[in-house]
Amino acid sequence: AQSVTQLGSHVSVSEGALVLLRCNYSSSVPPYLFWYVQYPNQGLQLLLKYTSAATLVKGINGFEAEFKKSETSFHLTKPSAHMSDAAEYFCAVSSNTGNQFYFGTGTSLTVIP
Amino acid sequence: DSGVTQTPKHLITATGQRVTLRCSPRSGDLSVYWYQQSLDQGLQFLIQYYNGEERAKGNILERFSAQQFPDLHSELNLSSLELGDSALYFCASSLDRESYGYTFGSGTRLTVV
Numbered sequence: 001a002q003s004v005t006q007l008g009s010h011v012s013v014s015e016g017a018l019v020l021l022r023c024n025y026s027s028s029v030p031p032y033l034f035w036y037v038q039y040p041n042q043g044l045q046l047l048l049k050y051t052s053a054a055t056l057v058k059g060i061n062g063f064e065a066e067f068k069k070s071e072t073s074f075h076l077t078k079p080s081a082h083m084s085d086a087a088e089y090f091c092a093v094s095s096n097t098g099n100q101f102y103f104g105t106g107t108s109l110t111v112i113p
Numbered sequence: 114d115s116g117v118t119q120t121p122k123h124l125i126t127a128t129g130q131r132v133t134l135r136c137s138p139r140s141g142d143l144s145v146y147w148y149q150q151s152l153d154q155g156l157q158f159l160i161q162y163y164n165g166e167e168r169a170k171g172n173i174l175e176r177f178s179a180q181q182f183p184d185l186h187s188e189l190n191l192s193s194l195e196l197g198d199s200a201l202y203f204c205a206s207s208l209d210r211e212s213y214g215y216t217f218g219s220g221t222r223l224t225v226v
Contacts, residue, residue, distance in 0.1 A: 034214055036217075041219075042219055042220075043115060043117070043203055043205075043217035043218050043219040043220050044156075044203070044205075044215070044217040045115070045217070046214045046215070046216070049214050090156065101146075101158065101215065102158075103155065103156040103158075105155045106155065106156070
């Protein structure tokens with residue numbers, strides 16, 4: 001079975017500061033891991049995905065995430081927050097043989113000017 | 114525009130009624146997934162269809178049903194609606210396996226009054 005835990009339902013950062021959104025996963029098989037972003041009144045947009053290639057994954061809008069098997073983590077980072085980054089972020093996991101995603105409960109990112 | 118089209122965008126209906134939500138997947142995608150997003154339950158997987166056949170079932174109520182047609186569009190039918198069914202319903206599509214990452218539509222906001 002797979003699951004993800006997102007630590008912190010709300011995160012606030014100042015504009016220009018580091019963004020760190022935490023995600024820990026649980027999986028009995030090698031996982032595929034994803035980060036999605038949801039802007040207000042919109043659907044979810046894929047930011048990046050890890051599918052057992054490079055452990056450091058670069059995504060859109062300057063975001064990246066590092067797969068750490070020893071820590072069962074897949075934290076999302078961005079060196080410098082922009083006002084337009086304010087949104088809800090979801091971590092998700094799936095197995096490489098299954099056909100379901102398991103989403104975390106989401107982290108709402110607020111960027112303070 | 115993600116390429117996944119959902120209609121209608123908004124729907125207001127009374128308790129006990131029946132509604133149909135429609136989804137057209139991104140061109141070339143064979144799988145369609147339905148999700149329910151509510152404040153208290155988060156993002157919940159409902160059901161997946163692949164090339165016209167049901168492939169996976171999640172937390173879908175018996176009052177809900179779905180199908181995928183030969184042209185690959187899908188419909189989610191919600192009947193005997195209750196106040197608690199008020200939510201955002203998302204459709205997502207993928208080529209096949211989830212390892213490619215879902216592409217989400219912008220959702221249908223259902224309000225049951």
